[in-house]
Structures are given as C-alpha cells and as structure tokens.
Amino acid sequence: MTRALTSLGRRTFLANALVVSFAMRAFAQETDKKLPPSLARTPQLDAWIRVGADGRVTVFTGKAELGQGIRTALTQVAAHELAIVPDEIDLVTADTGRTPDEGVTAGSHSMQDSGTAILNAAANVRALLAEAAAWQFATAADQIEMRDGAAHAPDGRRIGYGDLASALSLQVPARPDMPRREVGNVIGQNLPRLDIPAKLSGGPAYVQDMRLPGMLHARVVRGPSDGTKVKAADSAAVETMPGVVKLVREGGFMAVVADQEWRAVKALHRLQAAGWERAAPPIAAADLRETIRRLPAQEVPIFDYPGPAAPADARVVRARYSRPHLMHGSIGPSCAVAQWLDDGVTVWTHSQGVYPLRKALAELLKLEPDKVRCIHVEGSGCYGHNGADDVAADAALVARAVPGRPVRLQWMREQEHGWEPLGSAMMVELAAELDGTRIAGWRHDVWSNTHSTRPSTAGGLLAGREMNPPFVPTRPRPIPMPEGGGARNGNPIYALTNARGVFHLVEQMPVRVSALRGLGAQMNVFAIESFMDELAGAANIDPVAFRLAWLKDPRAREVVQRAAERFGWPARGRGGDGTGAGFAFAQYKNLASYCAVAIEVRVDYDTGEIRVPRVVAAVDSGEAVNPDGIRNQIEGGIVQSLSWTTREAVGFDRTRRTSFDWSAYPILRFPAVPGRIDVEVIDRPKQPFLGAGEASQGPASAALGNAVAHALGVRLRDMPLSPERVRAALRPAPAAARQAAG
Amino acid sequence: MIRLTVNGQAHQVEVDPDTPLLYVLRNDLALNGAKYGCGLGQCGACTVLIDDKPVYSCLLPVAALGERKVRTLEGLPKPLPAAFEAEQAAQCGYCIAGMIVRAQALLERNSRPTEEEVRDHLAPNLCRCGTHMRILRAVRRAAEAMGGGVRDVAEHKP
Numbered sequence: 001m002t003r004a005l006t007s008l009g010r011r012t013f014l015a016n017a018l019v020v021s022f023a024m025r026a027f028a029q030e031t032d033k034k035l036p037p038s039l040a041r042t043p044q045l046d047a048w049i050r051v052g053a054d055g056r057v058t059v060f061t062g063k064a065e066l067g068q069g070i071r072t073a074l075t076q077v078a079a080h081e082l083a084i085v086p087d088e089i090d091l092v093t094a095d096t097g098r099t100p101d102e103g104v105t106a107g108s109h110s111m112q113d114s115g116t117a118i119l120n121a122a123a124n125v126r127a128l129l130a131e132a133a134a135w136q137f138a139t140a141a142d143q144i145e146m147r148d149g150a151a152h153a154p155d156g157r158r159i160g161y162g163d164l165a166s167a168l169s170l171q172v173p174a175r176p177d178m179p180r181r182e183v184g185n186v187i188g189q190n191l192p193r194l195d196i197p198a199k200l201s202g203g204p205a206y207v208q209d210m211r212l213p214g215m216l217h218a219r220v221v222r223g224p225s226d227g228t229k230v231k232a233a234d235s236a237a238v239e240t241m242p243g244v245v246k247l248v249r250e251g252g253f254m255a256v257v258a259d260q261e262w263r264a265v266k267a268l269h270r271l272q273a274a275g276w277e278r279a280a281p282p283i284a285a286a287d288l289r290e291t292i293r294r295l296p297a298q299e300v301p302i303f304d305y306p307g308p309a310a311p312a313d314a315r316v317v318r319a320r321y322s323r324p325h326l327m328h329g330s331i332g333p334s335c336a337v338a339q340w341l342d343d344g345v346t347v348w349t350h351s352q353g354v355y356p357l358r359k360a361l362a363e364l365l366k367l368e369p370d371k372v373r374c375i376h377v378e379g380s381g382c383y384g385h386n387g388a389d390d391v392a393a394d395a396a397l398v399a400r401a402v403p404g405r406p407v408r409l410q411w412m413r414e415q416e417h418g419w420e421p422l423g424s425a426m427m428v429e430l431a432a433e434l435d436g437t438r439i440a441g442w443r444h445d446v447w448s449n450t451h452s453t454r455p456s457t458a459g460g461l462l463a464g465r466e467m468n469p470p471f472v473p474t475r476p477r478p479i480p481m482p483e484g485g486g487a488r489n490g491n492p493i494y495a496l497t498n499a500r501g502v503f504h505l506v507e508q509m510p511v512r513v514s515a516l517r518g519l520g521a522q523m524n525v526f527a528i529e530s531f532m533d534e535l536a537g538a539a540n541i542d543p544v545a546f547r548l549a550w551l552k553d554p555r556a557r558e559v560v561q562r563a564a565e566r567f568g569w570p571a572r573g574r575g576g577d578g579t580g581a582g583f584a585f586a587q588y589k590n591l592a593s594y595c596a597v598a599i600e601v602r603v604d605y606d607t608g609e610i611r612v613p614r615v616v617a618a619v620d621s622g623e624a625v626n627p628d629g630i631r632n633q634i635e636g637g638i639v640q641s642l643s644w645t646t647r648e649a650v651g652f653d654r655t656r657r658t659s660f661d662w663s664a665y666p667i668l669r670f671p672a673v674p675g676r677i678d679v680e681v682i683d684r685p686k687q688p689f690l691g692a693g694e695a696s697q698g699p700a701s702a703a704l705g706n707a708v709a710h711a712l713g714v715r716l717r718d719m720p721l722s723p724e725r726v727r728a729a730l731r732p733a734p735a736a737a738r739q740a741a742g
Numbered sequence: 743m744i745r746l747t748v749n750g751q752a753h754q755v756e757v758d759p760d761t762p763l764l765y766v767l768r769n770d771l772a773l774n775g776a777k778y779g780c781g782l783g784q785c786g787a788c789t790v791l792i793d794d795k796p797v798y799s800c801l802l803p804v805a806a807l808g809e810r811k812v813r814t815l816e817g818l819p820k821p822l823p824a825a826f827e828a829e830q831a832a833q834c835g836y837c838i839a840g841m842i843v844r845a846q847a848l849l850e851r852n853s854r855p856t857e858e859e860v861r862d863h864l865a866p867n868l869c870r871c872g873t874h875m876r877i878l879r880a881v882r883r884a885a886e887a888m889g890g891g892v893r894d895v896a897e898h899k900p
Contacts, residue, residue, distance in 0.1 A: 067834025067871060192830060199835030200823040202775035202816040206836065209774040217769075242758070261769055262761040265781075331779050331787055331870050332836040380777075381834030381871045413780035628830055632876070636833050639872025662784040662868065670861040673874040 033176040038062065038117035042100035046170035048121040049078070051129075055149050055162035057082060057089050059118060062102025063110040064094040064352060064376040065195060068693050069629040070110045072193045076625050077115050080186035081122030084149040084161070086194075094354045094376035104353035104454060106384070106515060107483065108592055108691030111625065115689045123178035125170060132164045146181075180686070188683065190628040195378070207348050207377035208335045212406035215337070216245055217261035219268040220394040220409060221254040222462075223276035225418035225657035226512040227283070230254070233274035238267050248401040251468030255398045257407060268412070282654040288510055289322045289425040289718075293447050297504035300478045302444065302487040307497020310433035310440035317538055318431045321527040323719040324649035326423040326516055327665055332380025334387030334420075335410035338399035344371035345399055349392040350379025356456035357389050361396055364458035364471065372396075383640070385514035386420045387411050389455045393463040414660050419462060422650055423516025424449035426486065428527035433498075437539035439550065444490050444501035444528070449509050450476030451485035451519040478505050479519075482591055489521040489698060492528050493590050494550035511652065518694040521588060522641065525698025526705060529584035530717065533706045543706065544569055544583050553587070555620050555684070556594050560585050562680055563596035563618035575710035578603045582706025584699040593621035593695035597638065601707040605730060608723030610646055610708060612674040615700070622690040624683040630692045631679045637696035638677055643668035645701040647720050746807055748773070749817025759805035764788045766804045767814060775815030775839040779868070786867030789840040790814050796847040796866075815839040818846050825884035826877075833871035840867050845881045853890025857882075860892055 035043060042048070042062075050058045059078045065071040071091055079086040092098055094105065102114055126146055133151030134141040136159055145152040150160045198205040223229045235247050238256065243263035248255045256271065258264035284291045337348040344367065351357045354374035362369040374392070382388055395409040411419070426448040433441035457474055458464035464471035479485035487503035503520075536546035544564045551557050564570075564583065572581035580603075585596040600614040619634050647666055651658040659665035701719070709715040714729045743754050746763075748771060755770045762781075767773045767790070776799050779787030783798040790799045791813040799812075815823075822842045825831075832838045841864065848855060848863045855863070860881050869877065882892040 067832075067836075069833075190830075192827065193832070196827060196830065196832050196835065199832050199838055200815075200826050200842070202773060202814070202839065204774055206774075206777075208777065209768075211769070211772060260757065260761070260765070262758060262765045266758075266760075329870055330836075331785060331834075331868055332777055333779075378834070380836035383870070410778065413782060413784075632830060632833060632873070635875055636872035639874055640870065643872075661782055662780060663782075667868060667870065668874075669866075669868065670864040670874060670878075671858075673861075673878075677875050 035174055035176045036113070036116040036120055038100065038102050038113045039120050039174050043173040045121055045124055045172055045174055047100050048118060049125045049170065051125070051161050051165035053162045053166050055088065055160045057084060057161070058092060059089055060092045060099040061114045061118065062094055062100040063114040064105040065378050066105060066352065067378070067381045068110070068633060069193050069626065071195055072191055073111060073625045073629055074114060074118055075194060076186050076189065076191050077119050078122050080184050081119055081181050082126055083146040083181060083184060086186065086191060088149055096354050096358045097373045097375065101355040104356065106352055108588060108693045108695065111689035111691050115625065119180070120176070120178060121174055123180060124174045126181065127178055128168060128170070129161055129164050132168050133159055187623065187625050189626065191626055193629070205378060206332065207337060207350050207379050208332055208410060210337045210348060210377065210408060212337065212339070215406040215408055216257050216259060216402060217264045218255050218257040218395065218398045218407050218409040219264045219412065220415070221256060221268055221271045222415060222419060224414065224660060227278060227280035228276050228656055229279040230272060230276050231274045233271045238270050241267050241270065246401055248398050250397060251470070252466035253397060253463050255394060255409070257398050257402060278655045283510060283652045286652055287324055287649065288652065289324055289427055291510055292425050292449060292506050293427045295506045295508050297447060297506045298478070300487065300503040300505055302481060302484065302501035302503050303491035303499070305496050305499040307499070309498060311435050314433035314435045314440050315538065316431060316433055317535060318429070319531055319534055319717060320427065320429045321523070321530060321717045322427045323425060323523050323526070325425045325511065325513070326644055326648055327417065327650055327659065328383045328386040328420055328516060329665065329667060330380040330382055330386050330416060333411040333413055333416040334391040335379060335408065336392040336395035337406055337408045338392070338395035339406040340399040340403045344373070345396050346373045346375065347392050347396050348375050348377045349388060350377060350382065351388045351392055352382065352385070353454060356454065357392060360389070360455040360458050360461055360464070361393060364393055364461060364464050364467070365396060365400065383517040384423070385452070385454050387416050389460070390419065390462040393461040397463055417660050417665060418657055421453060421512045421514030424451060424486070424513040426520065426523040428523060430527055430531045432531065432535055434535060434538055437541055439496055439535060440498060442492065442496050442499035444492070445504060446486055446490050446520065446524060447504040447506060448486035448520060449506050449513045451515055452479060453514040476505070476507055478503065483589055484520060486520040488519045488589060489524040489586055491590055493556060493587050495552045496550065511657065518697045521586070521694065522644065522697045522701055525584070525586040526701040526719065529586065529699065529702030530705045530715070533582070533709065534715065547585060556585070556587055559594040559596045559618045559620050559682065562682065563598050563616055566618065566678065566680055567598035567616040569598060576713040578605055578711055580707045580709070580711025582703045582708070582710055584702035584706060586698045588695045593619055593690040593692055595619045595634065595695040595699050597696060597699040597703040599700070599703040599707045601704065601711050603708060603711045603726060608726035610704070610721060610726065611672070612642060612704070613676070615674045615677040617677070617696060618680045618682060619692065619695060620682040620684060621692045621695065622684050622687040624681050625689065627681045627683065630681050633692040634679045634696045635677050637694065638700040639668065639673055641697040641700035642674070642704060645704050645719055645721055647722060649720055744804055746804065746812060748812045749814060755804070757804060760803045762800050763790070763802045763804045763807060763812065764799040767799060773814050773816050777836055777839060786840040786844060787837050789843045789867065791843060791847055794847065794850060796844045815843055818842065821884040821887040822846055822880070825880040825887060828883060829876050829880040831873055831876035831880040833873050837867060837869045841869070841877050845884065849885055849888055849890065853885060853888060854893055855885070856893045
C-alpha cells in the first residue's frame, strides 16, 4: 500500500505539488498574516525541515545549544507539529554549511525566533504531507489524520512520511497562516534533555572533546590581560623544545603549536616568561564605575511617558545605584578546532553566532565567506560574549600555518579571565516625585559602556587587532529600544506618567566589554525594583501592594500575585533584626518573560555575610514547551545573579585586570547557595514563546537587595552587596543593630 | 613510557613525565569526563578519584601517580549518573563530571551525610550555570538509591 506511487503517478503528483506551491506563493502575498522573522528571512521549507525516505526527519536551526536546553525544546516543537515522536528527529544546530542564518543565539530569543519558525515550518510540512496523502487516497485533506509519522485515511489505510516525502518537494516557501496542530502533547512535556546523557557518561559533548586524526594542539601567547602584550621572547629556544611544531607569528599575534597539548602549554609558559608590558593607556581606577559615570557620553532617550507635571509640593526621592564590571566566567576556557584544507578553513566553534563569525573570519583571513565554514559545537556555558569568537580566530590563524592538520586551541584559565570581554560597569540615578502615595514624576538616567562588541568584522576579534596593520573595531552604537543595550529594562513596566529616561552611552572603553547575559537589564531592574521599595517605604505601603497599584498587565499581576502567595509574603516578619524578605518583579525587555522573585535572607552582623534560606519565583514565559527546562533556566539565573550581586567585581590596577583566576574573582560556591529555590511555571498555551534564559537575573538581584534592606533597615545600592559593604553599612549604629539581632 | 591503571585497566603512555594526569586521560586515553577548567586546583572540573580520594587531575604529574589507581566518571557505578539524569541536573554540564566524581567519594565514605556535609564536600567544585540546587537533589537521590540518604538539618547554616 505504501508503495502505491507509480512513476506516472509520481510525475503527476510532482506537477500537482508544483501547482500547490504556486498557489501557496500567491496566497502568501495576499494574506495579511506575516511569517515569523526567521522564517521570513529563510522561507524555503527545506531549509528548516527535510523528511528522509526512511521517515526520519531532519530539522535545521540557526540557533545553538548553549546548555540552555534549546536542542530539546526545538525538537519538541517540531515533533509536536509534525505528529511524530521526538526520537524520529535529528536536529542540526548552527552551521554555516547547513542551517539557516539566525544571527546570534542570545537575548532569550531562541524560542521566539527559531521555535516560532520551526513551529510554522513544521505546520506547513505537515499540511503538505497531508495533501499528498489525500491525493494518494483520493480523499479530502481534512479527512486525513496525521499521527505517529504517518498519514491515516478514514478507512484505515496509512502511508508513512518517508513514502510521502519521496515524491514531495519541500522547496516551497512557507505559508504564514498554517493552523497549529490541535492534538498531541509533546509541547508541554518535561522531555528529558537530549544532550544530558552524553554529559553524564563521558561521551564527546563539547568542542573541547574533539579529537580529529592528526590533530595538533596550540596555545595563543598573550600578556596577562586585555590592554597588555608579551615582550619579545627567545623564539629560537622555544622552537627547539620537544614536540613544538611551529611558532606562528603574524603582526603582534603569536601562537605555539605542538604535537601534545602539555608541550604546547610548556612552550607558552616559556614564551610568557619574557614578561609583559601595558600596550594601552593606563587604567584609571581599581573600580571603574565612577570613571564611566564621568566620561563623555552620547545621550539616548529611552522612554517618555507623558503626563501632567507633579504638584509643586511633591516630595522628591532620589537614589543612585551601581554595579562593577562583571565577568562571564565560563568554567571551561574557550576552545576551537580549525582545519585548513585547500583554499578554505573549517572552524568548530562554540560561538553564539556562526554567521557573523564567518564574516569576521573571512575578513581576517582575506577569504571569500564561502571559503569559511563555522560549525557550532557545544562549549562550556558562556552567558554572553566570552572568548569563543576570539579563540576561533586564534585557531584559524594557526590552522593556516599548518595546512591540512586539524588544530585544537584552548585558552588557559588566566587567558579567559584576563581577556574575555566584560559586562560593563553601570550606574543608575533615579528620581521620583511622590504626591502623597502617588508617583507623580519619574526620571531614570543610566550610564554604561556599550553592551555589545560582538564580532561581525575582523576588528571585533582580538587577533584582528593584533594584525599589522590592525583591523579596527567598529564604533559602538546604541541598541535601539525596545530591546536596548545599557537601556534594556530602563523603561519601567509600571503605568507611570510624567516619566522619562535617558541612556548615557559612554563610547570610550577603558577596558574591553561586550554582552553579558541580560545586558543592562540586571542593573536597570535592580535600580528600579530597589527604588520601588524605597518609594513604597516613603509612602508607607507594602512593597507588593505598591507594585500592584502601578501594574496593569494582567499577566504581570498574576506573576506577582502567585510568587507573593507561594512565598507567604503577608506573613513576612518585621525585618530590622538581621532577617528579612524582599520582592522584585520584571518583564524582560518589557516584552518577553514575566518573572517575580521573593527572597528570604539572614544577615550575619559580625561577618556581614548574607545567607539565603529560601527563594520563590513565578515565571510566565508564554507557552511552556518544556516546563522543567524553563524551571532550570530560572533557578540557574537566580543562583548566578546571587553570585553577581553578593560577591563579584572585576578589579584593576593601572596596568591590567587583576581578577586573573578564581581566587582573584570568587564566585558562589555550594555552602552559600540558597537553602531552597521554588519556581512556579505559569503555562500559557498557544501564547507566543517568550524565552527564559535572562528573565530572572534582574528580579533576583533586586529581591536580594530589598531583602537585605528589610533585614538591616539600611539600604545597599552598590553591587556587590559584599560582607565589607554590609559591615560598613552597619557601622553607624552597630550597638542598636546587635541588640535587635538579639 | 609511563604505566597507569585507570578504571581497572592498565595503560602505557608515551608522554613527558611532568604531564598532568588530566592531559593523559583526555588526550592519550580518550576519556572525556575530566575537564580542563583552570589548571590551578580551583574549580574541580578535572576531579578524579585516586585510591578513593577526590584529586585535581590538572595538578598531578602523571609520573607521580606510582601504583595508585585512578577512577574517572567513565568508571563509576550507575547510581550517581542515573540520579543526575533523573534530576536533570545539568545546564551546560561542563562541571558535572567533576561533581559526580567528588560526590562519589563522599557517598563511598559516608552513605548518610547531612545536607551541610554534602554542601561542604562539594565546595571545591564550581558551577557557573547555577545548577547547584539540582546537583544537591541528585546527590540526595543517589544516596537513597545506594541504601543511605542525606539527612536534613533544620537549617543548613544558621
């Protein structure tokens, strides 16, 4: 039965499919409904989905697995819409040789962009398969039931996708209006993560694990941090070290390649022993937030909510909040494998953007882009723009010097700490006018460097700047709202009037910076949500009730109410005795996931240490494809944010970054993680996917700040809320506080 | 020629004697479990068991191993990896092999640790994704599967 297509039938069918595709194209032009952006950019269905003769389905995404679980969630979306089990799907992730260009995997956009594109493409493919089956069975398409990888006719006949697909062209553009599949439950299931088994058994899971035949090992030679360079070394002595294959030099770029990895490391140490010097202007201060605040800035309006001026007797409340430079701090230093063959190069990379990286590498290597292939392979979690792209360029340059041989190059720990682009230091100044308990005016000013220097040109790569002549970085431009860079989430979600905000984009970069998870959102949400508590205190209103009074969006309100209820907010103590509870809320970018966090703290008055016995969060990230995946992201975001907020700050002296390893840049360890984290995922079936990777960092920081303020009766506005800052804040009235702590 | 026993199997490798054990495991024996994280004994990604004790394989020259037996993630019994799977205790997962190996050392020595002992025992290992809560749950689940358990204390730290 399933082999019913005769060659004549197949030819007729192909002609039929062609007619269908023309009709669809005409229809697509007529309809008002638009394709989702990723699909509009790459509308051909076979760029996203191919069905093999064996019925297995290959799905292509331009997004990359970063440990956020996107491989699993995208597979679920495709399986659901195609009416097959997830096991029947092979998902191909970001690869310039195979997948659509979906830019960078960042900004909690993967489900919005690729999830929505695959959902639509799969609905299209399912409809085409159903039409093909209808033609086969000489019945109407709406009589066909699609399930278990086959089309079923009302009379019990069935034909598998493999057989249908062999005569069906998917080289047709997607239609924008394909209905979602109404049955099935693959979306919404806690499907176990597809990438986890290899990670638990020692299977090859990372680019760091690649071992190609004949592979050499390389190390790049640089000074201790961004803005430094190594002094000239005795290269002849290094070239004769055992196992050293080559010293690769181009302009100021230097790398050593050896037969064994440890031998490359030993050669690196020998080259670094020559010493280093500063190659850029001296660094102004050990902590650069005041420097950033004072440098010349481009003023970019963020928002302007009109409304009448506040009455003349309104009470003015002002506060200033800040954060230092922060580090991504991947546990595995950045790594890439590259191989130069014939006149082109293949690079296996954990970059978040294989297409922009290809463009930058092509410029660096003076190749046509089609001679450069960038294939994403997982690395250690990145949390933004770390050394991934730079190390890919380093490996490509070394590969060019040893054509034919695969080269694996991994940065050393000190190189990742010293050279990764940091998350910019930031400063926020807020002012509000209170007319009784009403907010009658609001002013938000935020200062920072750019939040993206992601490379799409050679000047964005460290190695590019080391060439002679050097490639020049592009001038930082503000990322426009509503996404925003430093301005991200600077626009309050509250229904305020007479409110304005300005982003002061400081172009001059005293140190290297780029995108860190959430960009400016963590700082802006920390500031706004701390300030809301300060205003609630000034108005003598409960902080949660105060927020609800200004929050109109019903989904936002529900998230706040569910978190408060689950936490037992009304029963929180009086505070002021070293224990306290804090609350905060944000909708990421005011257009993505809603997340509310409530935190209980216990502050040790002697050591200044903050303990977190309990955290409760509620999140609405639209339709929950994999609720446990969302929970995992929210939990992780909270813990990472608590680390940022309580103990992290990159330090500098005049010549270099001093946070050169984990001893000099401590992050949260097990004994200090919360006692419990409880996350409630609010599912919104059929609502757009909103992403989850960056929803919780801002609210977690602010909830912690608010909890500490509640516990101490003193507010800390500068991150990190370190033991030193806590003790300093308590100093004016230590005796009273001690008594209260009892 | 250096001899070593890993996961019960004898091997001979042709490396410089000062090569850290980590590089031998990964590059010569093709074992992916132990990871390079810092090379400084600060993060625990490279943790292996040497005669039942958790050790930073990035710091130990392979020639200093002598007769001592090495166990890596690949040679461990099922309960811990299965518990990590059940709890979906990974995000990027780069640190997880080290976590499992260190937890194995604890549970072999003490099948009924307190929550606080688990946290203190895992303190040398860093996770940047913030998967700590799941890792703790996985260790608890594995302890139970191995016939023990993790004892609750009212507050893990006052």
